Amino acid sequence: MTTRSTELLRVVHHRPGVTRADAARLLGVGTGAATELVTKLSRANLLVQAPATPSGARGRPTTVLLPHPEGPLVLAVAIYHEAWRIDVVELGGTTTASRTGRHATTDWVAVRTAVAAAIDELRTRYGPRARAIGISVPGTVSRTFRLDASGLHWHDVDLTELWPTADVFVAGNDATLAATAESSRGAAAGASLALHVRVEGGLGGAMVENGRPVIGARGAAGEFGHMPFGDPAIRCPCGAHGCWSSVVDGGALARLLGDRPPRDPITYARRVIATARAALPATAAAAASGPGPAAGDAEAALAAVQVVGAALGRGIAGLVNGLDADLVTVGGLGADLLATVPDAIHAAYHDGLMTIHRDAPPPVLPATLGDDDGPVAGAAEEAWSALFPRLA
Template sequence: MTTRSTELLRVVHRSPGVTRADAARLVGIGTGTATELVAKLSRAALLIQGPAAPSGTRGRPTTVLLPHPEGPLVVAVAITHEIWRAEVVELGGAAHTALQGRHAGAAWPEVRSAVRGAIEELRVRYGGRLRAAGISAPGTVSRDRRLDAVGPGWHDADLTALWPEAEVLVAGNDATLAATAESRRGAAVDAAVALHLRIEAGLGGAVVEDGRPVIGARGAAGEFGHMPFGDPSVRCPCGARGCWGVAVDGHELARLLGDPTPVDTLSYARRVITSAAELLAGAPATPAAPAVAAVHAVAAPVPPAVAAVRAVAANLGRGIAGLVNGLDADLVTLGGLGADLLATVPEEIHAAYRDGLMSIHRDAPPPIRPAALGDGGPIAGAAEEAWAALLPRLA
């Protein structure tokens, strides 16, 4: 096989169902060479050719390129603070069999055992077709694939132990992998420099430039939640004071509402945001009133849940402005609670965002969009990284 074979596989992975003619153009080869490569990749059980959907025009039917039904597969695993999920993913990104389980509060050895068992079950089911693994985890992942997750208390956890015999095993932080997926298959596909932020039990993210995330010297780039954009009087579970992450998640909502810090800050935050959304949806529209009546009007009290969610949204918007000023991103995507806040109180986010921007950004602020892949971003990113590492080995 050749480098051109690898490039052709990358094109099909990015756009399954691409026509053979378009694939040849994207790789920069002639139609004759493309025909030879496709035949070689078909014999290797990597691609198949199929007819395109009828176009209604005359001429020779167009051939499209698709993953081979008996071709190689990767397993993508997403481990969160509450659950783990494993999916088998084919070339092109389509997911097949999925296994998952809950582990809230479990120590790392228990989680490791459950995930390793799931991978072994999938290996038995798919045999030699399962060639690589991609792991998404809720913490800092070093270049030697060791995890440090403050929230669940997993320190120096060896992610390679999930499949010690793997031909290819890649791993990364969940927010970083979600950013990768958004840039390759989601809301940031056309961005040159995309900033992705994901809020769950804390805030993480990544900067993706030309489709590649910046991971840093120790794999800790994107820990934006630990920038001092928050209240200096509030201590973060990481040990620092004033961290932005605890100003935009369930910790801050509970503090504003006078509730004790919840064990599960993500579920708590989602309940509060849902309550605020329902209150806002049910609020009657304010009719236009004569000026004299307006002077004597008494504003209706703002429900505590709505006030708390608005305050957290403003904290989020100000922090986004700081990152855009420093990073010069041309697009911002929000996942997790960030997308929930954007859907519920967009005005508060955008007002704080605009107020914090440098003048050079104000005329055309980089747009803020919800993540297109939603909660599936980290596992999709894990699959993308696994395929990126595996493709050169196939061709």
Template sequence: MEPMTAHSARALRSQGALAMLRHVHARPSAKRADAARALGLSSGSATEITSRLKAARLLDEEASPLTGGRGRPSPALVPHRDGPLVCVVDVSHERWRAACVELGGRVVAQEAGGHSGTPDVLRTLGHHVSALRVRYGHRLRAVSACVAGTVSATTVVQASGMGWRDVDLEPLRPPGIPLLVGNDASLAGLAEARRGAGAGARVVLHLTVEVGVGGILVVDGRPVDGATGAGGEFGHMPFGDPSLRCPCGARGCWDLEVDGRAMARALGRPAPRDPRTAAGHVIAAAASDPAARSAVEAAAHALGRGIGALANALDPGVVTISGLATGLAATAPAALETGYSAGLMRYRRAAPPPILPSTLGPQGPLTGAADAAFDLLLTEEGLAAWSRA
């Protein structure tokens, strides 16, 4: 066996530090002893790695509360008070949020407001990001934006709910800091697979209904987001009426069968200006209004049928749902189940992937955007850059 070189020893130490950081990020306040067991480290190695991470201002330790058992409890591993932060910008159809998030996912600062739907909101957000950079200095390591629209690299190709076309989010990038941009539903799915209802499953399909259907397939904790980052636009699969043209330019999109636009058509009403709010009103009325209940059941059936088709094609272990999809499932569970079963191949019907409601709710996109940014930072390159800061 060849002797270990200084370079290979450094590489092993680096990998051990990365593994420890990733473990703490995924499991905030993990005990040092538990982390050592999970990572296959000796107690001495875990202590040595923790000491280096403390010296590097990445982790710290807090005394664990006494349990009454024998011995002293292992200390909990927590983010260093001077450690790295990421800035998350969340732009939905009518609201925005700008937050700083530390290792482990805790929000340490947040501001929010409304907007008119025009790209002018980027100017406001750019000011907030710049202020956070001034406040936290070199600790701010990346900006991660999540947007209710189709994304390619740092450009929002289309966001029909806001009327955006080819809007570049570069104004959100402070000098010298990476900018990541993702679809809000896809990032919510990433968070749901890692920290929410899909945690523990190897293959998770996440779907959300807001204005249309978005989502992502997550395999081994990694999103399958395509060559340009625009993967997960499930709402534009032709599961609907081909006579209907979608704002995206295609015909027969699934989007048009499951949200407030579909319910308005079923009720003989004009297309709503705000499909999400309109859908919420119809779902709320379904308990006492037969026409509203029928509209909700039709949308739930269409949602279930599409989920069945995706289950056939993608073979997830679990399906998680959020947004208006949870309201459809709760209000018309039989219609959803009937549509789901009808869309599944026969051999899948005996044990179909379970459909589970989100446990993260509205925090899903922000949580996923923060995780995407820390994925960039928790690398050998990211740690090397931090050590030079």
């Protein structure tokens, strides 16, 4: 495939329904060359042309470019701390099918077996149209696709076992891929340097420069949760002391409330955050008149959530001071914290900023893509990026 053919596919992927005239303008080619490219890609079952919605203006009707209904597909896999999801994604980002499941165990063999079976079923259903796979996981991924997820005790896991014969195989950390998705289709679209912070069972993130994540020499860039912004007395499963993630996750809330370490820290954290909302001024009256947590429980939960929110805000300030981002997006439990205790987060964030950032601090925004959507969308984007040059 020519470079311009690949560029045209990228244009349609990011702007499905783009007119042929606009596509030609974006590529910097004439209408004749654009028509030739579209014809070539249509014959290869990659694109189709359709009439544009009538505008009422005079002149020759234009056409729009759309994915071919029999065109290639990618499988986007997201493995979370407590569940997994597989989306079948066409050119343009539309999901045509999805499979989900939960894993009550942290035994990798059991998780791998369930996910691989679902992948095999989808490959059988779609046949040769399934051309690539992208995988999001809650840990560090090496350049040889070996996973280390300390929070789940998965070490040196070979991710290629999920589809050993895949021609196009990509994989990455869930927070990094969520950051990629936010920069391409979410709240950070258009930012030249965006930071994404994702809180789930731990804390991760990524720096995305001009749409591409910085992954580091070993694929471990963005492990923000293991920066020493936390309590030095707390030892992290990664082996270090004082990790930032240890003061913002479900385990941190449990310590503040005097509870045992939660078996499912994400579920536990969401329950505490929901309880904390009952103590907020806007919801306290409604909670008092109906079923809900006791006032003391809600107030204790709110106090714990405020402490964790402040720890999140301080850490974000440290990242902005060091990396000079345009904006920060916050996903996962971080978005729930931002919605519940924004004052605690923003106060700590502003207090931690260098003077040069305080007049116009980079905004801290909730991620547009949902908790489950960001990583799987990012996995799809990475798979499509790797597949484009191979399409014929």
